[in-house]
Amino acid sequence: MSAALPATLLASINQDRLWQRHADMAAHGAIPGPRPDRAGVNRACFTAEDIAARQMLVGWATARGFEVSQDAIANLYIRRRGTESSRAPIVTGSHMDTQPRGGRFDGIYGVLAGFEVLEALEDAGIATVAPVEVVAWTNEEGGRFAPGTMGSMVFAGQKSVEAFAEVRDTSGVRFADALAATLAATPAPITRPLPGVVGGYVEAHIEQGPRLEAAGARIGVVTGIQGMRWFEVDITGETAHAGTCPVGQRRDALRSAHAVVSALYDVTRDPEDTLRFTIGRFLVDPGSPNTVPNRVHFTIDMRHPDKATLDRLADAIPATITAAVAPCTATVRVTNASAPMVFDQQVVDRVEAATKALGLPYLVMPSGAGHDAGYVARLAPAGMIFIPCERGVSHNEAEFATPQDLTNGTRVLAATLLAMAGVV
Numbered sequence: 001m002s003a004a005l006p007a008t009l010l011a012s013i014n015q016d017r018l019w020q021r022h023a024d025m026a027a028h029g030a031i032p033g034p035r036p037d038r039a040g041v042n043r044a045c046f047t048a049e050d051i052a053a054r055q056m057l058v059g060w061a062t063a064r065g066f067e068v069s070q071d072a073i074a075n076l077y078i079r080r081r082g083t084e085s086s087r088a089p090i091v092t093g094s095h096m097d098t099q100p101r102g103g104r105f106d107g108i109y110g111v112l113a114g115f116e117v118l119e120a121l122e123d124a125g126i127a128t129v130a131p132v133e134v135v136a137w138t139n140e141e142g143g144r145f146a147p148g149t150m151g152s153m154v155f156a157g158q159k160s161v162e163a164f165a166e167v168r169d170t171s172g173v174r175f176a177d178a179l180a181a182t183l184a185a186t187p188a189p190i191t192r193p194l195p196g197v198v199g200g201y202v203e204a205h206i207e208q209g210p211r212l213e214a215a216g217a218r219i220g221v222v223t224g225i226q227g228m229r230w231f232e233v234d235i236t237g238e239t240a241h242a243g244t245c246p247v248g249q250r251r252d253a254l255r256s257a258h259a260v261v262s263a264l265y266d267v268t269r270d271p272e273d274t275l276r277f278t279i280g281r282f283l284v285d286p287g288s289p290n291t292v293p294n295r296v297h298f299t300i301d302m303r304h305p306d307k308a309t310l311d312r313l314a315d316a317i318p319a320t321i322t323a324a325v326a327p328c329t330a331t332v333r334v335t336n337a338s339a340p341m342v343f344d345q346q347v348v349d350r351v352e353a354a355t356k357a358l359g360l361p362y363l364v365m366p367s368g369a370g371h372d373a374g375y376v377a378r379l380a381p382a383g384m385i386f387i388p389c390e391r392g393v394s395h396n397e398a399e400f401a402t403p404q405d406l407t408n409g410t411r412v413l414a415a416t417l418l419a420m421a422g423v424v
């Protein structure tokens, strides 16, 4: 081990404790999986399960003498004091909510890895200059109340809490009412300001993709979050009788859509296989076996970490569609757009240095999925640490990460946070 590493802190990171905390949290919303050791979790935002998980975390924090607090959107903070209480905290964390058929690691790993660092700091008797905090962000997944990443969005000042008040879940429950109930049920004072205050941020997360496992890497040093563009495309033709209308005289919306989709796959072909291009919904009207379709509706989700490349490819979409759609017509709408987020180079360098010093094989990579870190990065230097997950499977009960990988990521996180917070 390199002398640059905080050896006493790393020695205090307890793999069994970290694994047990994952098991304890997984009890809140446990659902069956494909095998007993691959059981899943269904813990949507502000449900009884989410509230129980919050209460459990507060209980652990209080038992260790850490300060707990909330803000008005129920982001939950656990603070270990620094020697300079006026310093903005160095923050880590992630989310505790899951997808309806989620796993035991997405989100909660970042919270528990952060909490393990706080406990290890305590066990090792290390004083930091800046406070170190763990945050559990509200509603990252967005499965019950849309959109996702509400907590970090409000923390970063991109939206107000009130903007989400009237959002309802499928059974008609208002976000504002579920929020009030959660705040009341969580034994932590509502004292934190919004937008939030943060001196630096590092989030640990499972990769949710197959790259680390395929490369035999144990850590992903995350450089940013790729940008995204969503489109909705409508192709309009004319219905006709399938038995009588000559093919040459038809305005067949599906035939035109087929040509359009082929042209789109051609124009977005990426020899480096970095671009993510997905047509995930494809609807044909009227959907009768003996009627020529008059309408096709489909969606496009495209993502790339480089802004210029994403812009160039996304800008080519409407013209590509128009050129291929004859004899039908098309309308194209952009329904969602986010620019690539590039993390602070100093934070990325610190994560890489810690990984190297620990002798862990790693990849330097962008995040394919969106994360709370993307919003926090608007306020302060931020970065992320990925660990492999089995076959890259996530948002699935079978999601799995090994105790050793959980610990590796926590060790990198500990070294990075300590460097950012400063040792007395």
Ligand SMILES: [Zn+2]
Pocket: 095, 106, 107, 140, 205
């Ligand atoms: Zn997540």
